Amino acid sequence: MTDIATRVYNHKWKIDPIVRSLLDTDFYKLLMAQTIFRRQRDTRVTFSILNRSKDIRLADLVEESALREQLDHARSLRLTRGESTWLRGNMFYGKRQMFAPEFIEWLEGFQLPAYDLRVRDGQYELEFDGPWLETTFWEIPALAILNELRSRAVLAAMGKFELQVLYARAMTRVWEKVQRLKALPGLQIADFGTRRRHGFLWQDWCVQAMIEGLGDAFTGTSNCLIAMRREVEAVGTNAHELPMVYAALADSDAELAAAPYQVLRDWQEDYEGNLLIILPDTYGTTHFLAAAPSWVSSWTGIRVDSKDPIEGGEEAIRWWRERGEDPRKKLAIFSDALDVTAIERIHYHFAGRMRFGFGWGTLLTNDFRGFAPDGALDPISIVCKVVSANGRPAVKLSDNPAKAMGPAAEVERYKRVFELEERAERPVLV
Amino acid sequence: MTDIATRVYNHKWKIDPIVRSLLDTDFYKLLMAQTIFRRQRDTRVTFSILNRSKDIRLADLVEESALREQLDHARSLRLTRGESTWLRGNMFYGKRQMFAPEFIEWLEGFQLPAYDLRVRDGQYELEFDGPWLETTFWEIPALAILNELRSRAVLAAMGKFELQVLYARAMTRVWEKVQRLKALPGLQIADFGTRRRHGFLWQDWCVQAMIEGLGDAFTGTSNCLIAMRREVEAVGTNAHELPMVYAALADSDAELAAAPYQVLRDWQEDYEGNLLIILPDTYGTTHFLAAAPSWVSSWTGIRVDSKDPIEGGEEAIRWWRERGEDPRKKLAIFSDALDVTAIERIHYHFAGRMRFGFGWGTLLTNDFRGFAPDGALDPISIVCKVVSANGRPAVKLSDNPAKAMGPAAEVERYKRVFELEERAERPVLV
Numbered sequence: 033m034t035d036i037a038t039r040v041y042n043h044k045w046k047i048d049p050i051v052r053s054l055l056d057t058d059f060y061k062l063l064m065a066q067t068i069f070r071r072q073r074d075t076r077v078t079f080s081i082l083n084r085s086k087d088i089r090l091a092d093l094v095e096e097s098a099l100r101e102q103l104d105h106a107r108s109l110r111l112t113r114g115e116s117t118w119l120r121g122n123m124f125y126g127k128r129q130m131f132a133p134e135f136i137e138w139l140e141g142f143q144l145p146a147y148d149l150r151v152r153d154g155q156y157e158l159e160f161d162g163p164w165l166e167t168t169f170w171e172i173p174a175l176a177i178l179n180e181l182r183s184r185a186v187l188a189a190m191g192k193f194e195l196q197v198l199y200a201r202a203m204t205r206v207w208e209k210v211q212r213l214k215a216l217p218g219l220q221i222a223d224f225g226t227r228r229r230h231g232f233l234w235q236d237w238c239v240q241a242m243i244e245g246l247g248d249a250f251t252g253t254s255n256c257l258i259a260m261r262r263e264v265e266a267v268g269t270n271a272h273e274l275p276m277v278y279a280a281l282a283d284s285d286a287e288l289a290a291a292p293y294q295v296l297r298d299w300q301e302d303y304e305g306n307l308l309i310i311l312p313d314t315y316g317t318t319h320f321l322a323a324a325p326s327w328v329s330s331w332t333g334i335r336v337d338s339k340d341p342i343e344g345g346e347e348a349i350r351w352w353r354e355r356g357e358d359p360r361k362k363l364a365i366f367s368d369a370l371d372v373t374a375i376e377r378i379h380y381h382f383a384g385r386m387r388f389g390f391g392w393g394t395l396l397t398n399d400f401r402g403f404a405p406d407g408a409l410d411p412i413s414i415v416c417k418v419v420s421a422n423g424r425p426a427v428k429l430s431d432n433p434a435k436a437m438g439p440a441a442e443v444e445r446y447k448r449v450f451e452l453e454e455r456a457e458r459p460v461l462v
Numbered sequence: 463m464t465d466i467a468t469r470v471y472n473h474k475w476k477i478d479p480i481v482r483s484l485l486d487t488d489f490y491k492l493l494m495a496q497t498i499f500r501r502q503r504d505t506r507v508t509f510s511i512l513n514r515s516k517d518i519r520l521a522d523l524v525e526e527s528a529l530r531e532q533l534d535h536a537r538s539l540r541l542t543r544g545e546s547t548w549l550r551g552n553m554f555y556g557k558r559q560m561f562a563p564e565f566i567e568w569l570e571g572f573q574l575p576a577y578d579l580r581v582r583d584g585q586y587e588l589e590f591d592g593p594w595l596e597t598t599f600w601e602i603p604a605l606a607i608l609n610e611l612r613s614r615a616v617l618a619a620m621g622k623f624e625l626q627v628l629y630a631r632a633m634t635r636v637w638e639k640v641q642r643l644k645a646l647p648g649l650q651i652a653d654f655g656t657r658r659r660h661g662f663l664w665q666d667w668c669v670q671a672m673i674e675g676l677g678d679a680f681t682g683t684s685n686c687l688i689a690m691r692r693e694v695e696a697v698g699t700n701a702h703e704l705p706m707v708y709a710a711l712a713d714s715d716a717e718l719a720a721a722p723y724q725v726l727r728d729w730q731e732d733y734e735g736n737l738l739i740i741l742p743d744t745y746g747t748t749h750f751l752a753a754a755p756s757w758v759s760s761w762t763g764i765r766v767d768s769k770d771p772i773e774g775g776e777e778a779i780r781w782w783r784e785r786g787e788d789p790r791k792k793l794a795i796f797s798d799a800l801d802v803t804a805i806e807r808i809h810y811h812f813a814g815r816m817r818f819g820f821g822w823g824t825l826l827t828n829d830f831r832g833f834a835p836d837g838a839l840d841p842i843s844i845v846c847k848v849v850s851a852n853g854r855p856a857v858k859l860s861d862n863p864a865k866a867m868g869p870a871a872e873v874e875r876y877k878r879v880f881e882l883e884e885r886a887e888r889p890v891l892v
Contacts, residue, residue: 035465193674200633207627244623 047098050173050180050232051106054142055115055256057172058226060268062119062256066135067274067302068165077164077277077426079171080419081156081178082437085412089154094181096151102177107144116140118260125265125306144169164277164421171273171416175227178414179398183230186408198403202230205399206238209372210245216379220389221246222267223253224367225397228411235397239264242396251389267391269307269335269365270299273418275314276428279446280421288449293325300331308332309365313339313431315450321351329355333363333387339431340458341366341378349386359386367391371399432458477528480603480610480662481536484572485545485686487602488656490698492549492686496565497704497732498595507594507707507856509601510849511586511608512867515842519584524611526581532607537574546570548690555695555736574599594707594851601703601846605657608844609828613660616838628833632660635829636668639802640675646809650819651676652697653683654797655827658841665827669694672826681819697821699737699765699795700729703848705744706858709876710851718879723755730761738762739795743769743861745880751781759785763793763817769861770888771796771808779816789816797821801829862888 068075083090111119116136124130131139145162147170158174160167187195213219223242229235239258242250252265259266275292282288292314300308308331312320317339329352336344345366349359363386366378370392382388400409417437418426427438427446434457436443446452498505513520541549546566554560561569575592577600586608590600617625643649653672659665669688672680682695689696705722712718722744730738738761742750747769759782766774775796779789793816796808800822812818830839847867848856857868857876864887866873876882 033468033471035468038463038465041463191674193670197633197637197671197674200630201637203627203630204634207631240623241627244621244627 047101047105049105050102050177051109052232053115053257054109054111054139054144054169055118055260056176056226056232056258057169057256058224058254058268059124059256059259059266060254060270061169061172062131062139063268063303063307064270064274065139065165065168066131067298068168069135069138070302071298072164072277075164075277075281076162076422077167077273077418078159078161078420079167079174079416080160081158081174081414081416083155083178083412083414085414086155088182088412090178090182091151091154091156093185094156094178096149096156098181099156099177100149102181103147103149103174106173106177107146110143111140115257115260122260122266125267127305130303142166142169144173147174159419168273172227175414175416176229176232179228179412180231182412183400183409186404198400201403202234202400203237203241206241206396207245209396209399210241212372213249213375214245216249216376218383219246219249219375219379220251220387221249221375222251222265222389222391223255223258223396224268224391224393226253226255227416228394228414229397230400230409230411236262238397254391269303269309270295270311272311272314272428272430274299275311276418276426277421279315280418280424280426285445285449288446289323292320293328296328296331306332306363309363310334311337313337313344315427315429315446316452317344317347317431319451321347326355329357333365335365335367335391337368337430338435338458339368341368341374342381344431345378345382345386345388352386360384362386364388365391367393369394371395431455434458477531477535479535480532480607481539482662483545483687484539484541484569484574484599485548485690486606486656486662486688487599487686488654488684488698489554489686489689489696490684490700491599491602492561492569493698493733493737494700494704495569495595495598496561497728498598499565499568500732501728502594502707505594505707505711506592506852507597507703507848508589508591508850509597509846510590511588511604511844511846513585513608513842513844515844516585518612518842520608520612521581521584521586523615524586524608526579526586528611529586529607530579532611533577533579533604536603536607537576540573541570545687545690552690552696555697557735560733572596572599574603577604589849598703602657605844605846606659606662609658609842610661612842613830613839616834628830631833632664632830633667633671636671636826637675639826639829640671642802643679643805644675646679646806648813649676649679649805649809650681650817651679651805652681652695652819652821653685653688653826654698654821654823656683656685657846658824658844659827660830660839660841666692668827684821699733699739700725700741702741702744702858702860704729705741706848706856707851709745710848710854710856715875715879718876719753722750723758726758726761736762736793739793740764741767743767743774745857745859745876746882747774747777747861749881751777756785759787763795765795765797765821767798767860768865768888769798771798771804772811774861775808775812775816775818782816790814792816794818795821797823799824801825861885864888 119131119136145166148159150157160170223239225235236258239253252267253259254268256266274295278291278295279288282291310331334348345364348364352359352362375390394411398411403409420426425439425442427442429436429452433455549561549566575596578589580587590597653669655665666688669683682697683689684698686696704725708721708725709718712721740761764778775794778794782789782792805820824841828841833839850856855869855872857872859866859882863885
């Protein structure tokens, strides 16, 4: 029995929007936005998309008009009444009223700002320039749109049966991963896969798989919309953009050296508990920890991102011990290019030595590796990063030189200020 | 957008019928029925269900009322106008009008005869007694109903997400098998999986997977309804019931010894070409071939069923050579408990030495092994066999003593008449 109304409705869509809600973004964007709202309302920041997978020529795969339609649709979105109610009424990290009424009022009037799109050498040059408070909101939807448009371009050539088999295989793969994770005693794992997801519906399915398969070991999703709809925790803390902007705004080398700690000083005025997670790798973890003021070691935990996870975790444990802290009361969050084998290795390595959790991203929500010829659905490494703040260039060094960004002269200056030694590059997977 | 009408319609079903068409049966049933229609209209034959998987207590799993509802629903079916048109107009095995108008007229008035159902020791005793021409039609729907009711009993305890993952895994498994088969040059394979299928919709999906994945290597399905709907070949030839009934009706040992060849003599009056496939194992392949009249070796091929397939194929090649036939012009059909590894082994063993094809059954349409706790969805070995004809007991010996059936004294007599030596049992998988 074909429902003619449904069929006609489906066929009259002008576009199939990828981002349908302002809450289809990562929770830490809201946390950071509130901090920016309070302290940096006049700061202008430019974000720029960078596709590190140069051989994937996105502008050849995805029509510019289709990309513009999706970006324009995202710009048309406003916070809905129900979404606003959820932000006001929901408990986040065990706390009510995480967001101040004046911030939510501002958010209710918010729309994504203008974008600047050009094509060069088969790649999209996509930039967002404007008040930091506004441009920061583009990162996640812009990446999700690019990734899903690329998936759709590949899926467009497939027949109905082929698609069914594709998703059956993908579901089987995720479910087998979840079953392996289930075997890890005391596991704590969250979905961090919004930006690089295969598609929105797929991320939503992956979250359901985690809910069904992991029970309490699943600690939540970074995606606010999915957290709201599936009634699970919204999770996340803060990102490199905070120290990058603070650093870019510094007027002297001394201010630059102090900038990453100023971020934490501001953050702990706004948040507490499990939201006090240091992200130490923006300009090199080792120096960051060594030079950190004493109050920093009282924070709840550390996110280990661009460094080899075993090395990064061991470094955190050593540091806590040196600072007189008990690592078993501290929390490490691992979040870089994780898949099940790495999670198992990290889990058994650190079991009992500290508290830790995983933020599982791309290889949860976009592991279609090998499911299309020539790896056409394999995830790509694409990021949206701060390139300047109030006209000054932004720099990221990270623990992996392959992830360094910024003008060469500034990179050298930062290396000097943050006493960064030469390190070996690690391949950037996703 | 929920379509309320569809939803209400779905929820007002009294039962969800398993068999919805008289054509939801194996093609060889129609071929055999036409032969019975012409020669054995007065013969009465009793069929009986035998569950060889004793540890699966079907009567504990499946409600008797549910079984009766399904059997009664099957009895309510009549050949539809479109089905009759297809039988009259379709080309089978390259031939038009395979079925005589008088046989189709009879079939248009046919309904499944009464059944006799009792429960003993956790098992259903299900018998069909009446004219052979009628009772023969119960074999496939009765088995399909029992198998699907058992699947449904297990599925009833699963949630929506669990079911989705279950079918994703099953699809992935079938698709991976199909991909492996695709690598076999010159493969010829058909679906023989109606009777032991997980369910009707699942068999239909498996056939689509074969169509999509194998192209010309897929030679068709034994299921008439699916062949009609998917517009592929309906395939099959004949089964053990023919020699079993002919043998039971024999009035002397001499007639008994001649009975299996009389089956072929009658059959070749009705059919030709690729329908001339000897099924030699009913009372032991070796004796059957050695004692066969000279005209038997001119038949197109041999079905290797209960014997080890390599051994059975080699025996066929030797026999053709002894009879002055060129094995490369002959056809062997392998059909017993096949899965991909066995198919590959047989394929590479016989490649270039004779023509051969595969009738893939249970492990195509019901391979849910390991997908439910305690193997609750693993296929079971259940058959529907002739137990008597005109009141005389029927006997089957086969090449595998584990499959022998009939009263002990009769079995001994048959062994003597067919000069059957003691042989080792092979485990009956499915």
